[in-house]
Amino acid sequence: xxxxxxxxxxxxxxxxxxxxxxxxxxxxxxxxxxxxxxxxxxxxxxxxxxxxxxxxxxxxxxxxxxxxxxxxxxxxxxxxxxxxxxxxxxxxxxxxxxxxxxxxxxxxxxxxxxxxxxxxxxxxxxxxxxxxxxxxxxxxxxxxxxxxxxxxxxxxxxxxxxxxxxxxxxxxxxxxxxxxxxxxxxxxxxxxxxxxxxxxxxxxxxxxxxxxxxxxxxxxxxxxxxxxxxxxxxxxxxxxxxxxxxxxxxxxxxxxxxxxxxxxxxxxxxxxxxxxxxxxxxxxxxxxxxxxxxxxxxxxxxxxxxxxxxxxxxxxxxxxxxxxxxxxxxxxxxxxxxxxxxxxxxxxxxxxxxxxxxxxxxxxxxxxxxxxxxxxxxxxxxxxxxxxxxxxxxxxxxxxxxxxxxxxxxxxxxxxxxxxxxxxxxxxxxxxxxxxxxxxxxxxxxxxxxxxxxxxxxxxxxx
Numbered sequence: 365x366x367x368x369x370x371x372x373x374x375x376x377x378x379x380x381x382x383x384x385x386x387x388x389x390x391x392x393x394x395x396x397x398x399x400x401x402x403x404x405x406x407x408x409x410x411x412x413x414x415x416x417x418x419x420x421x422x423x424x425x426x427x428x429x430x431x432x433x434x435x436x437x438x439x440x441x442x443x444x445x446x447x448x449x450x451x452x453x454x455x456x457x458x459x460x461x462x463x464x465x466x467x468x469x470x471x472x473x474x475x476x477x478x479x480x481x482x483x484x485x486x487x488x489x490x491x492x493x494x495x496x497x498x499x500x501x502x503x504x505x506x507x508x509x510x511x512x513x514x515x516x517x518x519x520x521x522x523x524x525x526x527x528x529x530x531x532x533x534x535x536x537x538x539x540x541x542x543x544x545x546x547x548x549x550x551x552x553x554x555x556x557x558x559x560x561x562x563x564x565x566x567x568x569x570x571x572x573x574x575x576x577x578x579x580x581x582x583x584x585x586x587x588x589x590x591x592x593x594x595x596x597x598x599x600x601x602x603x604x605x606x607x608x609x610x611x612x613x614x615x616x617x618x619x620x621x622x623x624x625x626x627x628x629x630x631x632x633x634x635x636x637x638x639x640x641x642x643x644x645x646x647x648x649x650x651x652x653x654x655x656x657x658x659x660x661x662x663x664x665x666x667x668x669x670x671x672x673x674x675x676x677x678x679x680x681x682x683x684x685x686x687x688x689x690x691x692x693x694x695x696x697x698x699x700x701x702x703x704x705x706x707x708x709x710x711x712x713x714x715x716x717x718x719x720x721x722x723x724x725x726x727x728x729x730x731x732x733x734x735x736x737x738x739x740x741x742x743x744x745x746x747x748x749x750x751x752x753x754x755x756x757x758x759x760x761x762x763x764x765x766x767x768x769x770x771x772x773x774x775x776x777x778x779x780x781x782x783x784x785x786x787x788x789x790x791x792x793x794x795x796x797x798x799x800x801x802x803x804x805x806x807x808x809x810x811x812x813x814x815x816x817x818x819x820x821x822x823x824x825x826x827x
Contacts, residue, residue: 412628418549421622425545426538428623435534442526449520456508463693465499472498478689480698503696504687511705512680518671525664532657535826539653541621543821548618550813553635555610557806562604565799569597572795576788589788596792600799635809646750648742649825656826658735665728672721678709746822749815756812763805770798 426432466472472495476482479500485491510516573593579585615630649655684703688696710717774794780786 413631414628415631417633418546421549421618422542422545424622424624425541429541429621430623431537432534432541435530435537439527439530439534442523442530446520446523446527449516449523452510452513452516452520454510458504458506458508460502460504460506462502462504463499464502465497467495467497469493469495472496475500475689475691478502478687478698478700479691480689481691499691501690501693501695502687503689504685507682507684509682509684511682514674514677515671515679518667518674522664522667522671525660525667529657529660529664532653532660532826536653536657539821539824543817545618545621546817547814548614548621549632550635550810550817551614552611552618552630552632554806554810555607555614556632557635558607558803559604559611561799561802561806562600562607564802565795566597566600566604568795569593569600569792572788572791573597575782584784585788592788592792596796635806635813646747648739648746649823650739651825652742653824653826655735655739658731658738662728662731662735665724665731669721669724669728672717672724675710675717678707681706681708742822746819749819749822753812753815753819756808756815759808760805760812763801763808766801767798767805770794770801774798 464475466475469492473482473486473492475498476486573590576585576590576593580587580590612629615628616626618630619626619628682703682705684701686699686701688699690697774791774797777786777791777794781788781791
């Protein structure tokens with residue numbers, strides 16, 4: 365189109381001698397083109413504009429994204445559950461105060477014994493059989509100290525493994541989030557590229573309309589040619605408006621990922637082709653965060669199985685109590701203590717432990733199968749993505765060649781159009797073809813870059 369605008373030959377020489385009304389029309393057309401040359405930010409003045417780099421977007425998402433925060437809470441919950449298992453080492457102390465009354469002969473005599481108030485007369489059979497009402501106010505301090513509970517030790521180890529599991533899940537969440545941010549950022553780049561291509565097409569179309577309209581007024585072209593160009597301008601303007609809306613839509617999605625308010629239109633770095641990542645290798649790493657997290661889940665299951673097995677073994681715990689008994693509410697007259705060590709052994713629990721171990725073993729085997737299947741699926745996905753990357757690179761090369769051919773074809777048709785050898789439809793089709801090829805190149809670069817980012821995500825390893 366630059367040839368059309370800058371041609372110094374006879375085709376444009378007549379324009380310098382056009383009547384005033386044609387000059388006025390040209391001035392308006394030039395002003396219209398200048399408006400189109402304004403940056404997209406000027407057309408979006410009603411929105412908040414912000415320049416952002418890819419690294420800034422990723423850092424902001426990792427700091428403020430809701431999914432990362434939720435994963436952080438899962439880590440804290442797992443850590444809190446692990447701290448609960450401190451109870452297998454620490455003593456348990458209970459303090460209680462009880463008020464009781466009875467006329468039961470056995471309990472009434474027991475109250476007197478605990479209150480250390482038994483007298484000779486209390487052994488009278490009539491009084492023993494009919495003691496009347498007797499009250500006891502008991503203040504009791506009770507201590508329980510775990511000594512050896514092997515099943516609880518393995519439960520504690522399983523809880524510690526859960527902490528590592530959730531840390532790995534958080535890492536994988538961050539890796540996926542970084543990938544999503546890259547895609548959103550590249551989508552904004554693609555939208556800006558589309559706007560740029562369509563603005564260029566619109567400028568060319570307006571210049572062509574000006575030229576055609578002048579020739580129609582001179583009687584050198586038909587009105588249908590001008591109308592064809594005008595219809596095409598309307599179509600390009602519609603596509604341009606949609607492309608600008610896509611910038612806002614992609615910006616809103618990026619804001620969501622970064623945990624920022626909606627309404628900001630981001631200006632981004634110019635899209636460039638990322639380096640090929642096929643050198644990373646075609647093998648899914650075994651130490652990818654989600655795989656290691658699954659392995660930790662299997663380890664936790666194995667520890668829970670061992671905990672159930674250890675429940676067959678005896679348990680050793682110590683206990684002690686100190687109590688005050690009195691027959692008045694605020695009295696603390698008689699004190700006593702009790703201390704001991706208990707060895708307990710659950711010999712038979714109706715096969716519940718046996719069946720529990722069988723269930724846990726099957727769950728562990730299921731996790732193992734899931735891990736193997738997930739690794740196979742990921743390897744299949746990686747192989748497919750590597751092929752897609754090669755296809756995207758081939759598409760880029762093809763689009764670059766097609767753009768050169770389409771630009772040359774447009775140049776030739778513009779020259780022939782100026783000479784009246786072809787009609788406007790031919791030129792508009794060539795212009796459409798060039799715009800489509802440029803948009804195709806932008807899309808191919810987007811596909812290449814997102815595919816490369818996806819390969820990086822698939823092959824990420826634990827730190």
